[in-house]
Amino acid sequence: xxxxxxxxxxxxxxxxxxxxxxxxxxxxxxxxxxxxxxxxxxxxxxxxxxxxxxxxxxxxxxxxxxxxxxxxxxxxxxxxxxxxxxxxxxxxxxxxxxxxxxxxxxxxxxxxxxxxxxxxxxxxxxxxxxxxxxxxxxxxxxxxxxxxxxxxxxxxxxxxxxxxxxxxxxxxxxxxxxxxxxxxxxxxxxxxxxxxxxxxxxxxxxxxxxxxxxxxxxxxxxxxxxx
Amino acid sequence: xxxxxxxxxxxxxxxxxxxxxxxxxxxxxxxxxxxxxxxxxxxxxxxxxxxxxxxxxxxxxxxxxxxxxxxxxxxxxxxxxxxxxxxxxxxxxxxxxxxxxxxxxxxxxxxxxxxxxxxxxx
Numbered sequence: 001x002x003x004x005x006x007x008x009x010x011x012x013x014x015x016x017x018x019x020x021x022x023x024x025x026x027x028x029x030x031x032x033x034x035x036x037x038x039x040x041x042x043x044x045x046x047x048x049x050x051x052x053x054x055x056x057x058x059x060x061x062x063x064x065x066x067x068x069x070x071x072x073x074x075x076x077x078x079x080x081x082x083x084x085x086x087x088x089x090x091x092x093x094x095x096x097x098x099x100x101x102x103x104x105x106x107x108x109x110x111x112x113x114x115x116x117x118x119x120x121x122x123x124x125x126x127x128x129x130x131x132x133x134x135x136x137x138x139x140x141x142x143x144x145x146x147x148x149x150x151x152x153x154x155x156x157x158x159x160x161x162x163x164x165x166x167x168x169x170x171x172x173x174x175x176x177x178x179x180x181x182x183x184x185x186x187x188x189x190x191x192x193x194x195x196x197x198x199x200x201x202x203x204x205x206x207x208x209x210x211x212x213x214x215x216x217x218x219x220x221x222x223x224x225x226x227x
Numbered sequence: 228x229x230x231x232x233x234x235x236x237x238x239x240x241x242x243x244x245x246x247x248x249x250x251x252x253x254x255x256x257x258x259x260x261x262x263x264x265x266x267x268x269x270x271x272x273x274x275x276x277x278x279x280x281x282x283x284x285x286x287x288x289x290x291x292x293x294x295x296x297x298x299x300x301x302x303x304x305x306x307x308x309x310x311x312x313x314x315x316x317x318x319x320x321x322x323x324x325x326x327x328x329x330x331x332x333x334x335x336x337x338x339x340x341x342x343x344x345x346x347x348x349x
Contacts, residue, residue: 057306058334065331094334101336104282143280144336177280 001220003029004042006072008063013049013085013200020200021046024213025220034066044081044223045072047088049136049198059102059139060090069095081223082192083216086137089184089194098185098194099152100144106177110138114209115175117183117197118163121156125218130167131160131211133197135175135183140196142178142185149179160184160195160215190226193219261346267312269324270343273333274305308332317347 003021007014014031021029030040034052039045052063063069069091076082076097084092092098105111116130144152152158161181164173174181176196184195199212261268275281281303288302312320324342333340 057332061331061334101334103280103337106280106282108282108286141280141282177282 001027001043002041003027003044003046004032004039005046005048006032006068008034008052010052010054011048011050016200017046017048020203024203025216032068034068036068037071039071039075045075047084047091049086049088052087060087060094063091064094076192079189079191083219084194085198086196089196092194097192098187099148100142102139103141103143104139105141111175112136116163116165117160118167118169119160120158122159122218130163131214132209133199133202133211135197137196140176142182152185157186158182159186190222265313267347268345269310271308271328271332271340272305273338273340275303276337276339279337
């Protein structure tokens with residue numbers, strides 16, 4: 001599988017993701033620039049974290065109209081794989097490739113810390129203990145209308161929820177005030193994933209956790225299962 | 228544009244922001260005259276939809292309250308974008324800006340917008 005990491009002006013997790021895919025997952029990976037108009041036959045596109053276009057207007061709102069987004073949207077319509085991490089998740093929501101919106105954290109502070117994530121609707125991962133993966137964002141409060149959230153839950157498209165060490169989904173373990181403790185969701189065909197946590201920052205023992213690999217492997221699994 | 232008094236301006240949109248704010252805003256707009264008759268100015272006001280969580284508004288309300296003004300019962304924070312246009316086709320400009328407001332300037336999931344137009348009105 002060929003991966004591509006998109007760099008927008010202001011992306012700052014592009015090298016981390018690239019490193020993880022190339023040296024940890026050991027998969028072929030290329031960089032794409034936001035002005036590119038061709039995905040170079042990539043199977044999976046990663047929109048990395050950062051502050052694309054300085055987060056001006058709304059996070060991800062301007063990146064959505066980058067030239068690279070046109071082939072990415074076509075890629076999505078063809079059933080291609082896309083992972084949006086942090087700012088990438090915000091861009092996917094702004095592009096309407098994923099539903100909902102990410103609001104300013106309810107606590108108003110930028111949260112940069114390890115959190116626990118309970119996998120849901122992700123066999124066999126949802127039987128395992130919660131994953132320990134860091135977050136780093138100021139606008140990660142997932143929100144949508146109650147009807148849309150209901151649909152999302154009914155379709156089993158919530159992938160991870162913030163939880164405590166023991167996997168209990170509590171208000172205290174919710175770092176940003178997301179509805180239903182939602183940390184990650186996917187598209188209807190389960191091949192577009194958006195998440196606020198940074199799996200690429202938890203892929204080597206030196207980083208304090210290797211749970212991010214499990215998350216990325218779960219994506220690869222779903223990607224090959226759901227055609 | 229001839230700077231007509233507020234009362235004579237036609238097709239003013241309906242506001243729900245309160246008259247104080249409206250007067251302040253129009254006053255500010257009137258300070259900057261348009262350079263030519265061919266120009267139009269649009270002021271786009273983006274506000275969170277009713278019922279949408281606005282943590283910044285809550286923080287502002289709390290701060291105002293802490294300054295001794297405990298009668299403040301609600302605060303909502305939005306954005307204000309001023310745009311100037313030059314060109315012949317007024318109708319096209321107006322409808323294009325509506326489209327841009329929906330696609331780019333506001334996120335219809337959480338926000339609503341209003342446009343105040345100035346200049347070139349028939």
